[in-house]
Amino acid sequence: MAREILTVAEMAASDRAAVLAGTPIPVLMERAGEAVAQAVRARYQRRPVVVWCGPGDNGGDGYVAARHLRRHGWPVVVEAAYPPATDACRWAASRWRGEVKPLSQRLAAEALYIDAMFGAGLSRPLEGEVAELARTAVRQALTIVAVDTPSGVHGDTGRSLDGVALAAELTITFHRRKPAHVLIEGRKACGDILVSDIGLSTVASAALFENDxxxxxxxxxxxxxxxxxxxxxxxxxxxxxxxxxxxxxxxxxxxxxxxxxxxxxxxxxxxxxxxxxxxxxxxxxxxxxxxxxxxxxxxxxxxxxxxxxxxxxxxxxxxxxxxxxxxxxxxxxxxxxxxxxxxxxxxxxxxxxxxxxxxxxxxxxxxxxxxxxxxxxxxxxxxxxxxxxxxxxxxxxxxxxxxxxxxxxxxxxxxxxxxxxxxxxxxxxxxxxxxxxxxxxxxxxxxxxxxxxxxxxxxxxxxxxxxxxxxxxxxxxxxxxxx
Missing domain, CATH: 3.40.1190.20 (Ribokinase)
Structure with missing residues (x-):
């Protein structure tokens, strides 16, 4: 079966359809965060992990990933760019039993960083300490795993917003690729891309496909x-x-x-x-x-x-x-x-x-x-x-x-x-x-x-x-x- 490439809006429609069909957002978030943790464990040796969490559902995925990694014995620290601002993100944050620290600009080369600050739906440039973190991270050889897309990369174009964005070694996205995962600017920022199935249905109206x-x-x-x-x-x-x-x-x-x-x-x-x-x-x-x-x-x-x-x-x-x-x-x-x-x-x-x-x-x-x-x-x-x-x-x-x-x-x-x-x-x-x-x-x-x-x-x-x-x-x- 041909694999569709979904725009940000089409992916949001898939999420809504799943909810209407009886799968609550926290269940989807749990699947997504666990998929991130599994991908990290499969690819990397155990090491200190810093999870950067944003205020939305992308951040919620990060809290879930942090919990699952800690459950498997990984040393995990969560740093919050902003307080949780959606019900699902607050739910995920409430289940994280570890400390939540402010975002730090001091980066360690030996750590693995999970970028769960902003996903593909971000429509405005990174600001403040998040933008400064992105600029600092680009200058260093860090191991970064992005959730959905690296923060600052627009999901429908693959371009950085206002020229400021993180770049990942590995990006885990869910259900289907978005344009950012196939257009060359986005692909370069995403690194290797893993598509995880979290139980969503196909959008019948999709007209953009992976060429295979x-x-x-x-x-x-x-x-x-x-x-x-x-x-x-x-x-x-x-x-x-x-x-x-x-x-x-x-x-x-x-x-x-x-x-x-x-x-x-x-x-x-x-x-x-x-x-x-x-x-x-x-x-x-x-x-x-x-x-x-x-x-x-x-x-x-x-x-x-x-x-x-x-x-x-x-x-x-x-x-x-x-x-x-x-x-x-x-x-x-x-x-x-x-x-x-x-x-x-x-x-x-x-x-x-x-x-x-x-x-x-x-x-x-x-x-x-x-x-x-x-x-x-x-x-x-x-x-x-x-x-x-x-x-x-x-x-x-x-x-x-x-x-x-x-x-x-x-x-x-x-x-x-x-x-x-x-x-x-x-x-x-x-x-x-x-x-x-x-x-x-x-x-x-x-x-x-x-x-x-x-x-x-x-x-x-x-x-x-x-x-x-x-x-x-x-x-x-x-x-x-x-x-």
């Missing part, structure tokens, strides 16, 4: 027993000129490795000999004009245009011609930048089967100012998908895939080894190859991005883009076994 196989596995296009190359999908890739051919070949090879049955590189005449000298299973065809290109791609199920295609009117004309073929389109790199002066012209000829795969710079060219205006990347990608009427894959360490209908997914398996030239061309090939096999555009973009990241992680240091297609079979074999 549970989201798209059932729609993956495994070949039937009587499959042949044409039934497995026909993919075409548009090549650049004689001096810019490698990117398209990387995309073509990626499409072939991901399972497309017949892949054709569509090449301008000047690049035919260069491409021919490098191709084996990928077929080659020539085109001389945009009309000729469309005719060559007429039988394709999917077409990739953009990798080193060249920025300018010729690429724009080629893309417009391809949109008339009925093939699903993957528009990447130069195909996007060619419309920077009139993005609306691009959007007018796209449909919901098409996928745009910009990195942040390309995104800015066709959606100027949107990333800066949006509270975070998820909102930006969703607005872009709505404006373009196509699926948007916004690349990054926290790759976001958004569909025009509002569905979105965030990748959790990104790896820095993919930060190498040509990596995005192979990603376009993976997506195009899945589209050619009939996978839905949103699911194809999600699957392609996940497989791409797994390939990068599998290789690790020293990865170059040419390695990626050859790594795909191992990932596909694993997926096939897990069906």
């Amino acid at each position: 196989p549970s989201l798209w596995r059932e729609r993956y296009p495994w070949p039937a027993i009587d499959a042949h190359k044409h039934s497995r999908g026909r993919l075409s890739v548009v090549s650049g000129d004689a001096w810019n051919t490698g990117a398209a070949r990387l995309a073509a090879r990626g499409g072939l490795r991901i399972g497309a049955g017949a892949v054709t590189l569509l090449s301008p005449p000047s690049a035919l000999s260069v491409n021919a000298s490098h191709l084996e299973a990928v077929m080659l065809a020539s085109f001389e004009s945009d009309a000729d290109l469309a005719a060559r791609a007429e039988k394709a199920d999917a077409v990739i245009i953009g990798p080193a295609a060249g920025v300018g009117d010729a690429t724009a004309r080629n893309l417009r011609a391809l949109t008339q073929t009925g093939a699903a389109l993957v528009a990447d790199a130069d195909a996007l930048t060619s419309f920077r002066d009139d993005p609306g012209e691009l959007f007018a000829c796209l449909d919901r089967d098409d996928v745009l795969t910009p990195h942040p710079g390309e995104f800015e060219r066709i959606f100027p100012g949107l990333l800066g205006r949006s509270p975070e990347r998820i909102t930006a990608a969703r607005e872009a998908a709505s404006a373009a009427g196509a699926v948007i894959l916004l690349k990054g360490a926290d790759t976001v895939i958004a569909a025009p209908d509002g569905r979105a997914a965030v990748g959790l398996n990104g790896t820095p080894w993919l930060a190498t030239a040509g990596s995005g061309d192979v990603l376009a090939g993976f997506i195009g190859g899945l589209l050619a096999q009939g996978m839905g555009s949103f699911e194809a973009a999600c699957a392609g991005a996940w497989i791409h990241a797994e390939c990068g992680a599998l290789h690790g240091p020293g990865l170059i883009a040419e390695d990626l297609p050859g790594l795909a079979p191992a990932i596909l074999a694993r997926l096939h076994q897990e069906r």
Whole structure:
């Protein structure tokens, strides 16, 4: 089952639904605090623990965690940033039999600190001694475990409020991740993230998901027993000129490795000999004009245009011609930048089967100012998908895939080894190859991005883009076994 990512408001709704169904808040708090204590005991050797407790339910979780750790023999001190201010927090504090001290700015490197001051719902910057504590803690190598999110990190954006926030080595959250746990700024502040089940129900209206196989596995296009190359999908890739051919070949090879049955590189005449000298299973065809290109791609199920295609009117004309073929389109790199002066012209000829795969710079060219205006990347990608009427894959360490209908997914398996030239061309090939096999555009973009990241992680240091297609079979074999 696909795992939802819940906003702060959606998580609050899950809590309320549990209460209405007969589970009191103190019961949920007891489960949450015990989960924190169990996570600490599982990960760390026994040592002095300082629990920083806030005034709300996050603080209540801290009091419960302190009680459970002490019950297992851990030396625990509670320091209260503020007196308990909610009924549930007062209940939890009343069951803590140890001393409650004021918040101290004297920090010990050998201690373990549990940050239960403010969770994901905090909407204002840290103030006073809490802000000073955060500034002091950032300068020291402390072991900090956060409850829900590190104090000062906004649950819906992952950004620090007014630039002041704690950073944790481990964060324990409950039921589902929030955007702060998947967007890169929040992930860096949270450290390792553990999601604990405390008995809440799913929010039916959720439309944001973790991008892992549970989201798209059932729609993956495994070949039937009587499959042949044409039934497995026909993919075409548009090549650049004689001096810019490698990117398209990387995309073509990626499409072939991901399972497309017949892949054709569509090449301008000047690049035919260069491409021919490098191709084996990928077929080659020539085109001389945009009309000729469309005719060559007429039988394709999917077409990739953009990798080193060249920025300018010729690429724009080629893309417009391809949109008339009925093939699903993957528009990447130069195909996007060619419309920077009139993005609306691009959007007018796209449909919901098409996928745009910009990195942040390309995104800015066709959606100027949107990333800066949006509270975070998820909102930006969703607005872009709505404006373009196509699926948007916004690349990054926290790759976001958004569909025009509002569905979105965030990748959790990104790896820095993919930060190498040509990596995005192979990603376009993976997506195009899945589209050619009939996978839905949103699911194809999600699957392609996940497989791409797994390939990068599998290789690790020293990865170059040419390695990626050859790594795909191992990932596909694993997926096939897990069906």
